[in-house]
Amino acid sequence: MAEIPFTRVVSVTSADPRHPAENLLRPEDGGKWRGAAAGEKQLSVVLELGDSRPIHSLHIGNDGAAFVEVLLGCSAGGEFQVLLPSSALMSPSESRAGAGPGRVRLFGPQALVKRPATATPTTKYDRLQVVLSQPYCQSRPYGLAFIRAFAAPEEGQEPPPAPVRRLGPFTLREEGEGSPRRPP
DSSP, X not given: OOEXXXXXXXXXXXXXXXXXXXXXXXXXXXXXXXXXXXXXXXXXXXXXXXXXXXXXXXXXXXXXXXXXXXXXXXXXXXXXEEEEEEEESSOHHXXXXXXXXXXXXXXXXXXXXXXXXXXXXXXXXXEEEEEEEOSSOOSSOOEEEEEEEEXXXXXXXXXXXXXXXXXXXXXXXXXXXXXXXXOO
């Protein structure tokens, strides 16, 4: 899967000067985007996509937000369409306790809306809007550590090989055709 780069931040509702939304353009640098103050009900950022291919999956690194929703739009105008319906990044108890704020969620094709309601086959989306909320904890600022968008694999392109998993000195493999089976 090819990563779809972000070229610029079109708009942002709030940003901490030490953690600006521009950090989302360079996820490999490790910078994050946070709201300017604790207690903000909702944060939003609109990013311009470097390529208008259909999005196949999203990787989202959380930084204390409880919910995320991702929408697609066009620079030509019109309303944004839902790509990822509102999804939990933290539970209410985790939010209140501040536990696990740096969790990463991977949203594959089964989690994304296949085709937005008003899309036509020629619709080219070039904007991605990310909406975050944290209704359970008003004492800490929140935001995103990173967001990455990936296009579907090209026709004829093989998926990458499964990673080798190790557990101490043991190499683990997935059960497959050649694996011996234990009787139940």
